[in-house]
Amino acid sequence: MTHLLVTGGGRGLGRALCDEGLARGWRVTATVRRAGTAPAGAAEIVMDVTDAGAIAALAGRVGPLDVLVNNAGIIGPAARAIGPLDPAAFLETFRVDTLAPLAVTQALLPCLRTAPTGRGRVLAISSQMSFMGYAKSDHIAYRAAKAALNKVMQGLATDLAAEGIAVVLIDPGWLRTDMGGPQADLEPAEVARAILSVAGGLDMSRSGQFLRHDGTRRDF
Incomplete structure (x- = not known):
């Protein structure tokens, strides 16, 4: 059975990813900031993703892992x-x-190296706002942080290639979430389905790429 871990699984796209994983019959683990916010059926880990101690203890709590979505x-x-x-x-x-x-x-x-399906995969949720050809300046900290995320995940893809662990960036599009607002284009459930389809078919030929949620390649 595929084991999926989603960070930020208590709301928005993260929760939709957990719901979709459960609907596919996958084993799902969600990290959340507040207890009781993960979907029913998911294993819940309450932690702050910037807490070094919690991160250090994570592998012992998770075990073998197929798909990690840094959301x-x-x-x-x-x-x-x-x-x-x-x-x-x-x-x-x-x-x-x-x-x-x-x-x-x-x-x-260590968990990805012992993936139950035999191949660990890492997806990181980036943003269209990281695109270097998109010159707007509002929320400059977010734009810069997501551009930096693209680079560190690209580096991970390079470092993990020899181990067969694929790493990709995902542009989810403009979502109707607390962050995206009600005027956004896309429903989280729709995007979550597409992202997990990408995750399910991800292989080393795509590692290091920046993909739209539907799996098509986009520029950094």
């Missing part, structure tokens, strides 16, 4: 590049959106 993230301050600059808020956005996915993936490598 937890924050939008951060709305400020543009000309300010006002809030260094603490800027750095917190990087801690959650860039460093936490890298740290969680590193911690769970």
Whole structure:
């Protein structure tokens, strides 16, 4: 049975990914900030993804793992590049959106190396706002953090290629979530179905790529 772990599984796209995994008959583990927010049927781990101690203990709580989706993230301050600059808020956005996915993936490598299906796969939820050809400046901390996430996950893909662990970035599109707002284009459940279809068929030929939620390749 495929074992899926989703960070930030208590709401939005993360919860939709957990729901879809359960609907497929997969074993699902969700990390959440508040107890009782993971979907029924999912194993719940209450933790902050920036907590080094919690991350260090994660592998012992998870066990063999097929699919890791680094989904937890924050939008951060709305400020543009000309300010006002809030260094603490800027750095917190990087801690959650860039460093936490890298740290969680590193911690769970022993679990991915013993994947029940024989091939561990890592997906990281990025954003169209990270695209280097998209020059808008609102929420500059978020844009920069997601662009940095793309680079560290690309580096992981390079480092893990010899082990056969595929790593990809996912642009989920504009979602109707607390972050995306009610005017957004896409329903989380629809996008979650597409992302887990990508995860199910992911192989090393696609590792290191930046993909749309439907699996088509996009530019960094």
